[in-house]
Amino acid sequence: MLSLSMRKLAITTGIAITLSATAVQAQQENDPWEGFNRTMFTFNDGLDRAIIKPVTQGYRYVTPEIAQTGVNNFFENLRDVRTLFNNLLQGKVHNALEDFARITYNTTFGLGGVIDVATPLGMAKNDEDFGQTLGYWGVSSGPYVVLPLFGPSTVRDTAGMVPDWYLDPVVYVDDRGTRNSLQALRLLDTRSQLLDAERIISGDRYSFIRDAYLQRREYLINDGVMDVRYDESDF
Structure with missing residues (x-):
């Protein structure tokens, strides 16, 4: 008869093999277009290494931190408009009211959103987009896909980019020069937020980013509720 420790070792090894096989199968199912x-x-x-990242590093170097915070607050306030409509589409009325309150306070008292006055007042920051709305109503994510310039996505999230585009206040700016400048500044702000986070990337960069993206999207669609179950009798 196996000792208790040997039995636990055998169970642990079996679980590891099962999880490994499941991970490989999930990878094949989620990423059938891996070559492309x-x-x-x-x-x-x-493109990022040659142009976007160096320009972003220059932006962070010459721009005072308080100004960077203001830029980020401004674009986050604009993104709350998208979140508001998608919360309504998901029937999350309470969250939509929070979004409306955030937009109202930050736009009115926060100098157009440059200052985040809503968060210190206890108004929760939500994050919703149309891809999450489709997922909320049961639409499958479809295969993982890397888009030119836009990066990681899925078939579902790619389709969701279209209605989200119409919910972006920047696209309604009449002056083309101003509109393009805002888009460029938002790109720098977005890339700047990722400079510190990318330090944790290890191993195969492609696989790491793919898995991180898919896991984060699943987390957001389920509002942070993860269904993890195990049988204590096996241990």
Whole structure:
């Protein structure tokens, strides 16, 4: 008869093998276009290393931190408009009211959103988009796909980009020069937020970013509720 420790070791090894096989199967199901995706990932990564990242680092170097915070607050306030409509589409009325209150306070008392006055007042910050709305109503994510310039996505999230585009206040700015400048500044702000986070990337960059993206999207769609179950009798 196996000792208790040997039995636990055997169970643990069996679980590890099962999880490994499941992970490989999930990878094949979620990423059937891996060849194309890796090619596009290499293109995006090369463009980022050559242009976007150096420009972003220069932006962070010359821009005072308080100004960077103001820029980020401004675009987050604009993004709350998208979140508001998607919360309504998901029937999350309470969250939508929070979004409306945030937009109203930050736009009115926060100098157009440059100052975040809503968070210190206890108004929760939500994050919703149309891809999450589709997922909320049961639409499958479909295969993982890396888009030119836009990066990680899925078929569902790619389709969700279209209605979200119409919910972006920047696209309604009449002056083309101003509109393009805002888009460029938002790109710098978004990339700046990722400079510190990318330090945790290890191993195969493509696989790491893919898995992190898919896990985060699942987390957001389920509002942070993860269904993790195990049988204590096995241990």
